[in-house]
Amino acid sequence: SQLAGNIAFLHVNDPDPVIVTASVDRIRLARRPHVELDQELSGQVTWTGTSSMEIRMEYKSEGQTWLEAFVTFVVLDRNTHKPTKIPPIVPETDAERKLFVDGAKRAAQKKALRKANQTPSPQMEDKAREMLQKATPLLTMPSLADPYAILMSQTRMQSTEIAQPQVQNLHNRIFGGFLMRKAFELAFSTAYVFGGARPIFLEVDEVSFLAPVDVG
Template structure:
């Protein structure tokens, strides 16, 4: 496992982690990357809680410069999305309308709705738990890996129920840690299939969203602590065992759902173009 800082901003740090795996039968063969992940951390002042400046990074080799430039481009894209999040261009308005058109049929004339589609809200699953002391990290908060594990289990179950076959996990698209989770917190995890990609019939893609809420009934509050995005597919050999197998298209019933779908699609486009 190899990790390094590949980019820094004023207070942000991006770290790339590669899991290196060499073939067992040929130990002298050059190592290959089995898994790659990028983590973004933000430095905070321990007293004020505000952003703290971090040391500059000076890439030297060609690879270091390449990774730095890629990370810089991702940072600019994130900033642009934050600025433009509430500004819809004409094309995006048209996309919203197109997504909502079929959803309105489901809501207003369900008997005439496309049988190859399903409402986003009908793909939802949910579970809940009380966070225990054995799940905390060295800082006394609930370990992020535990949250990811529980989110993955729910996402896998969501894809399983949706597809009707055991799904094949492809990737973790994005994980956001928006606020800490403490011991004793009542944590609710809700999931849904955001959208599917059916262009490649041999490998249809199922994009699943999981949102974690820290819920406090005594003060009537529920805050989002984490969001997780996973991509699954179904293996061709599994599909062959089920005649007439077909992944359904997911459509939103509300504008809020349509916006979430578009935001996720937009976030995926730069990764697919790399």
């Protein structure tokens, strides 16, 4: 969200920083909000690394959190576009220390997953072979295959969007929140078509921004 970006800018305390959204982790809907009640959106830096920070965002209604998300930002040097150091945070309360430790664990897990994705584990390879074996009848002998089975590729949906200047960020690239909304809308439509009934949103596992998106 824009508020998460504002918090990141305030923490860096640089007159002209280059801050990019690296990922949004686990957007969780705890309960359904009542639209007739006042809503409160807040956030704070919960963990800092050398050049990255995690910001916890939460929506509250009547003192209860109904939506929670963790946003990771990376700060780059304006000239070299390489990661640069940011001010560390010092947790003071037990709650802040827990948030900091949890944030460090999430950062370590993401780093480990990036390394693991480069070299598939034996378990992943075995699972892939198993799934390929199940898919073979659908490809070679569809009349003999499980009538309730469907290939993953057959569930694919896509959309085309012309990115307009009004959704650009400070760096003249498309705002990440806009991309997330479009991705959610497409995911909702895909689930609707596949399931044959209106889906109910519960949680987003992770959103990673791999490259900036230009206007146009």
